[in-house]
Amino acid sequence: xxxxxxxxxxxxxxxxxxxxxxxxxxxxxxxxxxxxxxxxxxxxxxxxxxxxxxxxxxxxxxxxxxxxxxxxxxxxxxxxxxxxxxxxxxxxxxxx
Numbered sequence: 260x261x262x263x264x265x266x267x268x269x270x271x272x273x274x275x276x277x278x279x280x281x282x283x284x285x286x287x288x289x290x291x292x293x294x295x296x297x298x299x300x301x302x303x304x305x306x307x308x309x310x311x312x313x314x315x316x317x318x319x320x321x322x323x324x325x326x327x328x329x330x331x332x333x334x335x336x337x338x339x340x341x342x343x344x345x346x347x348x349x350x351x352x353x354x355x
Contacts, residue, residue: 276309276313276314277309279309279313279314280307280309280313280314282314283307283313283314283315283316284307286316286352286353287305287307287316289352290348290349290351290352290353292343292344293343293344293345293348293351293352294344294348295326295339295340295341295344295345295348296340296341296344297340297341300320300322301318301320301322301323301326303320304318304319304320304323305317305318305319305320305323306319316353318349326346326348327346327347327348327349327350328346329345329346329347330346
């Protein structure tokens with residue numbers, strides 16, 4: 260009986276992690292319209308990875324951090340090519 264409880268508990272943990280990965284994927288989908296788009300790299304180079312406690316969302320484009328900050332090496336980005344996008348695109352969707 261104890262072994263079955265352990266197996267059920269493990270299955271529940273796995274399902275919980277999978278649910279968090281799915282939710283993270285949905286958050287990425289919701290963030291797409293707010294993510295700056297010039298050549299599409301920021302929107303294309305991102306991923307959701309499972310972790311020990313849930314899921315991790317990463318933008319893997321080299322310039323993702325600078326774009327989210329709205330500046331790089333003292334240069335402030337002002338002219339985003341796609342309306343409705345801009346700096347702090349990560350915080351805009353994940354702070355709610």
